[in-house]
Amino acid sequence: MNVGDRHYRTIWLSDDGRSVEIIDQRWLPHDFRVEKVGTVAGIATAIRDMWVRGAPLIGVTSAYGVAMQMADDPSDAALDGVWEVLHETRPTAINLRWALDEMRGFLRPLPSEQRAQAAYRRAGEIADEDVGLNRAIGVNGLEIIKDIAARKQPGEPVNILTHCNAGWLATVDYGTATAPIYLATEAGIPVHVYVDETRPRNQGAQLTAWEMAGHGVPHTLVVDNAGGHLMQRGQIDMVIVGTDRTTADGDVCNKIGTYLKALAAADNDVPFYVALPSPTIDWTVGDGLAEIPIEQRSSDEVSLVWGKTANGEIAQVRISPETTPAANPAFDVTPARLVTGLITERGVAKASREGLKAMFPGR
């Protein structure tokens, strides 16, 4: 997407042909910093510490990590080793395992001397594929927005609530949940986005709001607990969120708090859509609640918060007593029964095994 008058992806191969450059999302919206990462250890840190985040982007970043390992040591043992090192960085987003499996399966049959070049080529393809998948999600989701817009007064915006950041910053470009929003804006369909702040890392307040402002999308930041209230008062026409792992039965694992929005949407007859590229579907899992590992992140993310001080310094401050323990489950699972539809690159699927199999026959 454009940052000012320059187009950016979230990750790109450096001129050295070996490192990648990434937008270090920890400092947004206050500071736009690009970091160069050229080692497997650096890639692991960037994923684990959320320099880069978002299921599809985590997957692409890990693919480049595999390529860096092949440039160092293209042996089978090294290929297995980098799979293990990167797989353990974050347990919930399935795109990480999908990308690592894709790279290992692609590289394993190749002679070791061909692996490095092939790995960088395949990682670049995965990045390009992500952009195409997300744009297709945008096209399919745009139809939903158009249908809602047709039922409103001329000029009256479609009010959309989104949770966390499933924007271009969570992918290589376009985003998943935001792709239909961007295409609607480009098509001149009036939309307004309620942006959940998304405690504790505030991906909404810090990232989605920054994206919306940068793309000229009218938006309003709200606290996480306001969504149900807005839905009760008819102020939300649809909810659209991303996902880190959706099961073959249509259960949706996404940022903590998503489930509560789905409950409020169901109680107020507000359509609740999930946007996802097919690599985010875990075909090996049916019952999301029972089978998806939920990442438990540091309690400091709950007890401390980052922001910009009056003198422009980016700093962290404590918001709870030093002695107060905090729990920090990073994701929750929304049962398929609460999901109106899954917006994929192939179309909108019902959130069920039958719906997904109809959309992806042969899976």
Ligand SMILES: CSC[C@H]1O[C@H](OP(=O)(O)O)[C@H](O)[C@@H]1O
């Ligand atoms: C398009 S996937 C975005 C997904 O990833 C986010 O999690 P995190 O910021 O912890 O990587 C969140 O669950 C988003 O919905």
